[in-house]
Amino acid sequence: xxxxxxxxxxxxxxxxxxxxxxxxxxxxxxxxxxxxxxxxxxxxxxxxxxxxxxxxxxxxxxxxxxxxxxxxxxxxxxxxxxxxxxxxxxxxxxxxxxxxxxxxxxxxxxxxxxxxxxxxxxxxxxxxxxxxxxxxxxxxxxxxxxxxxxxxxxxxxxxxxxxxxxxxxxxxxxxxxxxxxxxxxxxxxxxxxxxxxxxxxxxxxxxxxxxxxxxxxxxxxxxxxxxxxxxxxxxxxxxxxxxxxxxxxxxxxxxxxxxxxxxxxxxxxxxxxxxxxxxxxxxxxxxxxxxxxxxxxxxxxxxxxxxxxxxxxxxxxxxxxxxxxxxxxxxxxxxxxxxxxxx
Amino acid sequence: xxxxxxxxxxxxxxxxxxxxxxxxxxxxxxxxxxxxxxxxxxxxxxxxxxxxxxxxxxxxxxxxxxxxxxxxxxxxxxxxxxxxxxxxxxxxxxxxxxxxxxxxxxxxxxxxxxxxxxxxxxxxxxxxxxxxxxxxxxxxxxxxxxxxxxxxxxxxxxxxxxxxxxxxxxxxxxxxxxxxxxxxxxxxxxxxxxxxxxxxxxxxxxxxxxxxxxxxxxxxxxxxxxxxxxxxxxxxxxxxxxxxxxxxxxxxxxxxxxxxxxxxxxxxxxxxxxxxxxxxxxxxxxxxxxxxxxxxxxxxxxxxxxxxxxxxxxxxxxxxxxxxxxxxxxxxxxxxxxxxxxx
DNA sequence: TGTTAGCACTCTTGTTTGGCGAGTGCTAAT
DNA sequence: ATTAGCACTCGCCAAACAAGAGTGCTAACA
Numbered sequence: 163x164x165x166x167x168x169x170x171x172x173x174x175x176x177x178x179x180x181x182x183x184x185x186x187x188x189x190x191x192x193x194x195x196x197x198x199x200x201x202x203x204x205x206x207x208x209x210x211x212x213x214x215x216x217x218x219x220x221x222x223x224x225x226x227x228x229x230x231x232x233x234x235x236x237x238x239x240x241x242x243x244x245x246x247x248x249x250x251x252x253x254x255x256x257x258x259x260x261x262x263x264x265x266x267x268x269x270x271x272x273x274x275x276x277x278x279x280x281x282x283x284x285x286x287x288x289x290x291x292x293x294x295x296x297x298x299x300x301x302x303x304x305x306x307x308x309x310x311x312x313x314x315x316x317x318x319x320x321x322x323x324x325x326x327x328x329x330x331x332x333x334x335x336x337x338x339x340x341x342x343x344x345x346x347x348x349x350x351x352x353x354x355x356x357x358x359x360x361x362x363x364x365x366x367x368x369x370x371x372x373x374x375x376x377x378x379x380x381x382x383x384x385x386x387x388x389x390x391x392x393x394x395x396x397x398x399x400x401x402x403x404x405x406x407x408x409x410x411x412x413x414x415x416x417x418x419x420x421x422x423x424x425x426x427x428x429x430x431x432x433x434x435x436x437x438x439x440x441x442x443x444x445x446x447x448x449x450x451x452x453x454x455x456x457x458x459x460x461x462x463x464x465x466x467x468x469x470x471x472x473x474x475x476x477x478x479x480x481x482x483x484x485x486x487x488x489x490x491x492x493x494x495x496x497x498x499x500x501x502x503x504x505x
Numbered sequence: 506x507x508x509x510x511x512x513x514x515x516x517x518x519x520x521x522x523x524x525x526x527x528x529x530x531x532x533x534x535x536x537x538x539x540x541x542x543x544x545x546x547x548x549x550x551x552x553x554x555x556x557x558x559x560x561x562x563x564x565x566x567x568x569x570x571x572x573x574x575x576x577x578x579x580x581x582x583x584x585x586x587x588x589x590x591x592x593x594x595x596x597x598x599x600x601x602x603x604x605x606x607x608x609x610x611x612x613x614x615x616x617x618x619x620x621x622x623x624x625x626x627x628x629x630x631x632x633x634x635x636x637x638x639x640x641x642x643x644x645x646x647x648x649x650x651x652x653x654x655x656x657x658x659x660x661x662x663x664x665x666x667x668x669x670x671x672x673x674x675x676x677x678x679x680x681x682x683x684x685x686x687x688x689x690x691x692x693x694x695x696x697x698x699x700x701x702x703x704x705x706x707x708x709x710x711x712x713x714x715x716x717x718x719x720x721x722x723x724x725x726x727x728x729x730x731x732x733x734x735x736x737x738x739x740x741x742x743x744x745x746x747x748x749x750x751x752x753x754x755x756x757x758x759x760x761x762x763x764x765x766x767x768x769x770x771x772x773x774x775x776x777x778x779x780x781x782x783x784x785x786x787x788x789x790x791x792x793x794x795x796x797x798x799x800x801x802x803x804x805x806x807x808x809x810x811x812x813x814x815x816x817x818x819x820x821x822x823x824x825x826x827x828x829x830x831x832x833x834x835x836x837x838x839x840x841x842x843x844x845x846x847x848x
Numbered sequence: 849t850g851t852t853a854g855c856a857c858t859c860t861t862g863t864t865t866g867g868c869g870a871g872t873g874c875t876a877a878t
Numbered sequence: 879a880t881t882a883g884c885a886c887t888c889g890c891c892a893a894a895c896a897a898g899a900g901t902g903c904t905a906a907c908a
Contacts, residue, residue: 187900202852205901223858223900263651263667302641302657308606310663312655314645320653322663324606399760408753410745417742417760530871545881548872566871566887851907858901865894871887878881 164214170196171207172216173240176228180477183405185225230442230476233454237439237480244481246489250279254486258493265289265317268497270394272470272490277397280483282474283420284396287430289467294319296350299385301340303333311384315352317462325384328376335371342366356386391468393423393430406452406475419449420473430469435459437487442476454478458487460494470494507557513539514550515559516583519571523820526748528568573785573819576797580782580823587824589832593622597829601836608632608660608841613737615813615837620740623826625817626763627739630773632810632841637662639693642728644683646676654727658695660805660845668727671719678714685709698728734811736766736773749795749818762792763816773812778802780830785819797821801830805841813837 164172174194178186188201188208197204208226211217216232219225228236257275262268269286276284294315303309307329312322346363347355359382368374398420407413419425425447429440437458443451456478457471470491472483507515517537521529531544531551540547551569554560559575562568571579600618605611612629619627637658646652650672655665689706690698702725711717741763750756762768768790772783780801786794799821800814813834815826 185900189900200852201900202854202902203850206851209902219901221859223902224860225900261669263669297647298645300643300645300655302643304640304657304659304661308661310657310661312643312657312663314647314653314655316647318647318651318653318667320655320663320665324661326604326606399757399764402753402757402760410751410753410756413753413756414742414745417745421742528871532871543881544871545873545883546879549880552873562872564888566873567889568871849908853906854904856901856903858899860897860899862897863895865892867892868890870889873886874884876881876883878879 164211167199168207168211169240171204172211172228172232172235175208175211175217175226176232176236176240179228180479183477185220185227187225190225228477230444233441233476233480234444237441237484241481241484244485246482246485250486251489253279254490254493258497263318263501265319265498265501266392266394268494269468269470272494273394273396275396276470276472276486276490277395277400279486280472280474280479281397281400281403282472282478282483283398283400285426285430285471285473286394286396287427287469287471288392288394289317289319289462290391293351293353293465293467296347296352296355299340299343299347301336301343303327303336309336311381313352313385316349323384325380328373328380331373331377338370339367339377342370356382359385391427391431393427395420401453401473401475404475404477406477412452415449416453419447425449429455430457430471433457433459433469435461435466437484437491439480439484452476454480456480456483456487458491460491460498462495462498467498507554510542511550511554512583514547515554515571515575516579518551518560518569519575519579519583522571523822526820528563528570530568533568571820573787576784576819576823577787580784584824584827587828589825589828593829594832596622597833597836601840606661606844608662608845609735609737611837611840612811612813615833616737616739618739619813619815619829619833620738620743622829623815623817623822624740624743624746625815625821625826626741626743628769628773628814628816629737629739630770630812630814631735631737632660632662632805633734636808636810637695639690639695639698642683642686642690644679644686646670646679652679654724656695656728659692666727668723671716671723674716674720681713682710682720685713699725702728734770734774736770738763744796744816744818747818747820749820755795758792759796762790768792772798773800773814776800776802776812778804778809780827780834782823782827795819797823799823799826799830801834803834803837803841805838805845810841 174191174196175186188204191197191204192201208217212226215229216235217226218229220227253275257271266288269288273284273286294317297314297316300312301309302312308324308326310322310324312320314320342363346366347358350358364378367378371377401407401416402413429445437456440455442454445455452475453473454476455471455473457469459466459469461467470487472487517534517539518529531547534540534547535544551560555569558572559578560569561572563570596618600614609631612631616627616629637660640657640659643655644652645655651667651669653665653667655663657663685706689709690701693701707721710721714720744750744759745756772788780799783798785797788798795818796816797819798814798816800812802809802812804810813830815830
C-alpha cells in the first residue's frame with residue numbers, strides 16, 4: 163500500500179507532467195506549496211514509487227515521468243472530481259440549445275465542440291441505426307433498370323440505397339410493393355427487416371407481384387443495411403500540436419489509423435455504459451501506444467445508442483476530459499430522449 | 506530565349522529533383538546518358554539558368570533546385586506526354602467496371618484510387634447537385650411536429666431534411682401536399698425549386714391545404730438546398746510521407762487547411778474545363794506554398810459537373826499525374842454520361 | 849527512526865572544433 | 879566554345895567539452 167505522502171507525490175508528479183510535459187525532478191517538486199519536505203526525502207519516495215512501477219526515468223539521471231501503471235492508479239484513485247468552468251458549460255449548452263432535428267447533426271456538433279474545448283481528438287460512434295424502427299419505406303424508380311429504396315426510421319434517420327430492378331419489372335408494381343412493405347414492416351426494427359421479409363412479406367408479394375423471386379432476393383439484399391454505425395470526428399489533427407507528437411513517424415501511424423477508421427470502430431463498439439479510460443497499451447493498438455482513449459456512452463431513454471470519446475496523449479487532462487464527457491453525455495441523452503422517445 | 510542545351514539541362518535537373526528530392530549538382534548531371542558535355546559547361550549553363558530564375562541554390566555551394574518559375578516552364582513546355590503504365594490503367598478500369606449506381610460512391614472511389622496510385626492527396630469536388638432535376642419528393646411525418654422531406658434527383662441522389670410542421674397541421678394533408686408537389690415539380694432543376702413553389706404551386710396549395718402560408722414558408726425554406734457541393738478526399742495523410750514534409754509545422758498548417766475544407770473548396774470551384782496546374786504560391790494560399798494542385802473537370806454529357814484534383818508537393822510527378830487525371834476524367838465522364846444521360 | 853544536507857556521479861543539451869565531401873566559380877589551356 | 883584544374887564555400891558529422899539538472903548514497907541530525 164502507498165503511504166499518504168507517496169500518494170501526494172505521485173499526484174503532484176502526474177499533475178505537473180500533464181501540465182508541462184517535462185520530466186519532473188525532486189528539486190522542482192520540493193518547491194511546490196503542497197510539498198513541505200525536502201528534495202532528498204522526495205528522492206527517496208520517488209525511488210520507491212519507481213520500484214513499484216508508478217513512475218519511470220527517461221534516463222539514469224533524469225526527472226521522473228508517470229508510467230502507464232501510474233496513470234492507471236491516478237485515474238482510479240487520485241482523480242478529484244472537478245467542476246467544469248462555467249465557460250465550458252455555456253459552450254456545450256449553446257450547442258444543445260439550437261433546434262436541430264437530425265440526430266447525426268447533433269452528434270457531429272458534439273464532436274466538434276468537444277475537440278475544440280479539449281484540443282484533443284473527439285470521436286463519436288454514431289447512433290446505432292439497426293435498433294431503430296422502420297417508419298416508412300419508399301421506392302422510387304429512377305430509370306428502367308434501377309430504383310432507390312429509401313428507409314426512414316422513427317428517429318428521423320434516412321438511409322437510401324440504389325438497386326437494380328429485375329428485368330421486365332413493371333413500374334406500376336413498384337407502388338404496390340411499397341404499399342405492402344409499409345403495411346407489414348412499419349415499426350419493425352431494422353435488424354429484423356430481412357427476417358420479416360422472408361417470413362411475413364414473401365407470401366403476400368407472391369400473390370401480388372410478378373417475378374416474385376427475383377424481387378425478393380434483391381429486396382432483402384438491399385434492406386440488409388448492415389452498414390456499421392458511422393464514426394464522426396472533431397479535431398482530427400489536434401494531436402499534432404501535442405509535444406509528444408513531434409516525431410513525424412508517430413504522427414503518421416496515428417493519423418493513418420484514424421483515417422482507416424476500422425481499428426477505432428472496434429475500440430468504440432461494445433462499450434459498457436458509463437465512462438471508461440483506456441491508457442496507452444491498454445488499447446491494444448500499437449498506433450495508440452502513446453494515447454489514452456476515454457469513452458462515454460449516450461442513450462435515448464433507456465436504450466444505449468452510441469459512444470462518444472476523446473483521444474489524447476497518455477499525458478491527458480483526465481479530470482477535465484472526464485467532467486466534460488460526463489456533462490455532454492448527460493445533456494446529449496436528455497436531448498435525444500426528449501426528441502425521440504415519444505411513445 | 507533558352508538554348509536547346511539549357512532546355513535539356515533544365516529538364517534533366519527537374520526530372521532528377523522530382524525523383525530524388527535532392528539538389529542536383531553539375532557533376533552528377535554530367536554522368537547522365539543524355540548529357541554529353543562536361544560538368545564545367547553545365548556549371549556555366551546552370552549559372553545562366555539561375556540568373557534567369559529557373560533554378561535556385563539552397564546555399565552558396567549547393568546543387569540546384571527548380572524554382573516555381575522553373576516548374577512552370579517545365580509543365581508548360583518541357584512535359585513529354587507520357588502513356589500510362591498498363592497496370593495503372595487496369596486499376597482505374599476496374600473501379601469503373603463495378604456496377605455502382607450512386608454517383609457519390611463512384612466519385613469517392615475515384616478519389617481513393619487516385620490517391621493510391623499517386624501517393625499524393627486526391628480531392629474531388631462532388632457533382633453539382635443543384636443542376637440536377639427533381640425526380641420525386643416525399644414527405645414523411647415522424648412526429649406531431651416534425652417531418653422529413655426527401656428529395657430524389659434524376660441522378661439517383663437523395664437529399665433529406667427534417668423540418669418542423671406548423672402547429673395543428675393535419676397529418677392527412679401531408680400526403681395531399683406531396684402529391685401536388687410531385688405533380689408540379691417533377692423534372693424541375695433543384696435550383697429553381699424555390700422559385701417554382703411560389704410561382705406555380707402556391708396557388709394550388711392555397712386551395713387544398715389549411716394553414717397555407719406557414720407551410721409554404723417552411724417548405725421553400727426546406728427545399729432551398731443551398732448546400733455547397735461536397736468534397737471527397739483520398740489519401741489525406743499521404744503528404745506525410747513526402748520528404749519535404751518532415752517539418753511538423755508545415756504538416757500541421759497543411760492538414761489544418763485540408764481539414765477546414767473551405768479554402769480548398771474555393772480553389773476547386775469555378776474551374777474552366779480541362780486540366781490545370783497551379784504551382785506553389787500560384788495557389789494564393791500560404792499553407793500550399795510548397796504544394797502544387799492539378800485540377801481536372803468531369804462532366805455528364807455536355808454539362809460539367811465537378812472537379813477532380815491531385816494535391817502534391819511542388820516536386821510532383823507532373824507528367825504522370827496529368828496522364829492519370831486525363832485518363833480518369835475521361836472514364837468518369839463516359840460512365841456518368843452513360844448512367845445519367847438518358848434523355 | 850525518519851528526515852535532511854552534502855557530495856560525487858550520470859546523463860542531456862548546447863556549443864565548438866576540425867575533417868570530409870559535394871559543389872561552385874573562376875581562370876587558363878585546348 | 880569547351881573543358882581541366884584549382885581554390886573556396888558550405889553542410890554534415892563526429893568528437894570534445896562545459897553547463898545544468900537530476901539522481902543515489904552516506905552521514906549527520908532531531
